[in-house]
Amino acid sequence: MKGLVSLVGAGPGDPGLLTVKGLACLQEADCVVYDRLASPELLACTKPGCELIYVGKQAGNHTMRQEEISLLLVQKAGQYERVVRLKGGDVYVFGRGGEEAACLREHGVPFQVVPGVTSAVAGPAYAGIPVTHRGVARGFRVMTAHDRDGGLAQLDFAAMARTEDTLVFLMGLSLLEEITSRLLAAGKPPQTPAAVISSATLPGQKTAAGTLADIAEKTREACLPSPALIVVGQTVSLRDTLAFRRESPLSGLRVLLPCVGEVPSRLGNLLRERGASVTELAVCAIRELPGALTKEAVAGAEAAAFTSRNGAEYFFRQLYALGLDARALSGKLLAAVGPGTVEKLREHGLQADCVPQEHTAQGLAQLLRQKLRPGAAVLYPKVKGPALPLERELAGFAQVKAVELYENLPLPAPARAAEEEFQAVAFTSASAVRSAMASLGGLPRGARAVSIGPRTSAALAEYAIAPIQSKTSDLQGMIQILEEEFAWTSGNE
Numbered sequence: 001m002k003g004l005v006s007l008v009g010a011g012p013g014d015p016g017l018l019t020v021k022g023l024a025c026l027q028e029a030d031c032v033v034y035d036r037l038a039s040p041e042l043l044a045c046t047k048p049g050c051e052l053i054y055v056g057k058q059a060g061n062h063t064m065r066q067e068e069i070s071l072l073l074v075q076k077a078g079q080y081e082r083v084v085r086l087k088g089g090d091v092y093v094f095g096r097g098g099e100e101a102a103c104l105r106e107h108g109v110p111f112q113v114v115p116g117v118t119s120a121v122a123g124p125a126y127a128g129i130p131v132t133h134r135g136v137a138r139g140f141r142v143m144t145a146h147d148r149d150g151g152l153a154q155l156d157f158a159a160m161a162r163t164e165d166t167l168v169f170l171m172g173l174s175l176l177e178e179i180t181s182r183l184l185a186a187g188k189p190p191q192t193p194a195a196v197i198s199s200a201t202l203p204g205q206k207t208a209a210g211t212l213a214d215i216a217e218k219t220r221e222a223c224l225p226s227p228a229l230i231v232v233g234q235t236v237s238l239r240d241t242l243a244f245r246r247e248s249p250l251s252g253l254r255v256l257l258p259c260v261g262e263v264p265s266r267l268g269n270l271l272r273e274r275g276a277s278v279t280e281l282a283v284c285a286i287r288e289l290p291g292a293l294t295k296e297a298v299a300g301a302e303a304a305a306f307t308s309r310n311g312a313e314y315f316f317r318q319l320y321a322l323g324l325d326a327r328a329l330s331g332k333l334l335a336a337v338g339p340g341t342v343e344k345l346r347e348h349g350l351q352a353d354c355v356p357q358e359h360t361a362q363g364l365a366q367l368l369r370q371k372l373r374p375g376a377a378v379l380y381p382k383v384k385g386p387a388l389p390l391e392r393e394l395a396g397f398a399q400v401k402a403v404e405l406y407e408n409l410p411l412p413a414p415a416r417a418a419e420e421e422f423q424a425v426a427f428t429s430a431s432a433v434r435s436a437m438a439s440l441g442g443l444p445r446g447a448r449a450v451s452i453g454p455r456t457s458a459a460l461a462e463y464a465i466a467p468i469q470s471k472t473s474d475l476q477g478m479i480q481i482l483e484e485e486f487a488w489t490s491g492n493e
Ligand code: SAH
Pocket: 011, 012, 013, 037, 087, 088, 089, 090, 091, 092, 093, 094, 095, 117, 118, 119, 120, 123, 169, 170, 171, 172, 197, 198, 199, 200, 201, 202, 226, 227, 228, 229
């Protein structure tokens, strides 16, 4: 039995740009073989049990050779009825789809092609650039800057210099300077409008625009990451009228995010939604200390104070393990330091009774001082280790019952993290600072530290790092300060 292989174009990135037919193929698929450029959201459309195989390529780091990918499709067609080969953009626009289809034909495997929306046309459109326009450009040329030998040698720059057609280069970011200088040398006027569009149609879309003479420099200044398109021609100037998409202030910002616990983290996801490119680095593994919470500790407390999401999460796990549930907290004052802990309580069916305006240990302690009678017993779920600021603050007027529910185990950082370039390193807790410093040995060169609040800043100060600090000690505050400090405006819509 030979299954049907559908070569499906995934579109340029925005999942909404998948075709209706492509979606139907994905929904029916028993196996999907996909690329780096195929949007991960699309994989969520597959049915349970569908085998997902990543064969993505990254410059210089080929996961699987082209011949191997083609043969993998042949093999999977022998195993399943419906196989989808999902490729970024359109199947046949520099996607090597033709080679895959030819290999399937050679092995007698039935296939169909579901064309996709190509980045070569949709990318410029999302940046406000139509590839043709009446009276401006009567055609367009899509070229790859990389041929088989990896160079520009075979391109006819003299013809490109003469034409009014819009020129679109794919896979050209690393050769941008060479492309512009070859066009100039061939006589294309230096004031010809040009743009580079990075992560087109994605939340991180960012456009640098200028002229043939200065686009390389502008792109360098803007630190645009790949994938990117280069567009040259008079149609580029239409973006002043036709741009319809506000490029987010954080578009393209490269953030290193040391994470203690869950990855992907909440901040990571929030930053990605706003277009930042986030590398989450698990600097710490969390290990529960089972049995730390006792029925007596719960029963004896008049209040419980939560200063971290992890503390709250392990508290409830252990509460349930004791055979108790939220009712065990009935009548007790529940205090949460900020939005994250409030949300955690809500996940477990509880409303926080008090949340300080300033989301810090001091803020929480002050509030509890007003709410509690002197000497009241306060349960404090926390990480194993020295007393935290809240314990010290509370000790002045209450009886603190700290329960160490979990411990942080530092993880060595992958060497890669130290090599990559980042503009910002975002620290969301003092323990993230300590673990990150232990595993990274310092901030990556050229990166600024951003801190969520005073405690985290104090931890950074121990390493002689002066961070910029969120004004509100919460994740929204982190986003705000990043937008204020790093917004890159020139060339943005
Ligand atoms: N088949 C794809 C192109 C594959 S070649 C298509 O039709 O779009 C890969 C190149 O496509 C990248 O190097 C980049 O130049 C371009 N590209 C793909 N997606 C892109 C995107 N979202 N933004 C900018 N360029 C993109």
